[in-house]
Amino acid sequence: MKIALVVEYNGKRYHGFEWQKDLPTIQSKLEEAIHRTTGERRRVIAASRTDAGVHAKGQVVSFWTDSRLSVQTIQRALNARLPDDIAVLSAHRIPERFSIRSDAVSRQYNYYILNRPYRSPLLLDFTYFVAQRLDTETMNEACSLLVGRHDLSSFVTSWEKDTSPVRTIFEARMERYGDIIDFKIVANSFHIHQVRNTVGLLIRLGLGKLTLSEFKLIMETKKPGLAGPTAPSKGLCLTKIDYKQTLGRIEQE
């Protein structure tokens, strides 16, 4: 059977989601916990691979198993075997034809900026600290330019082989909550570094180092490396993966 898990993790200690030789990654920790639970060596795939240091509260992963354990038992067993900074929030048996990757309708990321004169010891690991006041109004004007179907070549760090540069952004918005700015972006899928390069460019705009028409020009030039700088990974969180129906609903079908 095929199992989907909704996973939360603190990315601080990890070299990203994907397996790397001799380095701690989310994938290797999950595969290890599955092995210790079912005795099987299974490959875990993610709906949205996260970079080193990026957090997740709604990552979705899947794997195959011949285990006869119930999904509830699998969830409990994995949580008991996973390190404290990774947790399975729910587990679902999904149809074999269902792909958590290609059936995903949208991915939501949030990027948190601490925008006040002094750092916050309590938010250190979850926000990017910008001391100078950011103009969120202008940043939101740029966000509305991002919404829609676009060639986003300017927002990648370097050319990615065999992939179309076109993506559809459903939502992009900055909200200020006191000292914290929450940037929400929802798209069908994302390029590597796309969100962090977008945030880096938006911050330049918010600091007045870039005009809105320069932002537009960078977007329209469609040349890798133009956006950025790549904002630090600790401010980024993969919040949600959406499907046509919830995973609970898909499971019951």
Next chain:
Amino acid sequence: MKIALVVEYNGKRYHGFEWQKDLPTIQSKLEEAIHRTTGERRRVIAASRTDAGVHAKGQVVSFWTDSRLSVQTIQRALNARLPDDIAVLSAHRIPERFSIRSDAVSRQYNYYILNRPYRSPLLLDFTYFVAQRLDTETMNEACSLLVGRHDLSSFVTSWEKDTSPVRTIFEARMERYGDIIDFKIVANSFHIHQVRNTVGLLIRLGLGKLTLSEFKLIMETKKPGLAGPTAPSKGLCLTKIDYKQTLGRIEQE
């Protein structure tokens, strides 16, 4: 001159506020940063001493200095010399007769409980995880019993020498925000372990292991060690110290 600082810290790495030989404490880090800024060895006192592992976002401390640096310069210099998990949010020159400890009108602490079936990797260091659903309604009934002027002997771990067991609690309340329960308590001052013992007792009540009348009886018996168990320090945060006027206002007088 006398300087007051508003300080935020992540208590995780520290053995509490107060100086201890060969152990990292908030006081020793502040005194070290002051020494490196002014060249002076000064004693720092806190409006509310916090235990090992307890966080603060509104601690107030004070010290004397003969330095001619402006308070703004002192703040900047301290932030540059303090470790990342301690920060000075504001600095104020206060009158010599003003005591940040005895002139404090109230202290506010918040205690955060994560109340859902599975742990949260992202909130691990800032919440106490309780998997079983807590009955916050009954817990709030107990909270309203706490409000007022009471002999709180039952809420201390052991007798404290030379101090009256009487304290005035101005506010005590549980609010649920999704999976997070935020317990807010405001009092003129607190006994050692009082908040954590109160939370421990309230959790027993919320789990149905204690009735409201038993809670009342424990309160009225006035015997150290009756409340508790002492809830873990990582859920606790010293949020605010209030004076008759704000520190900014006191400074300008």
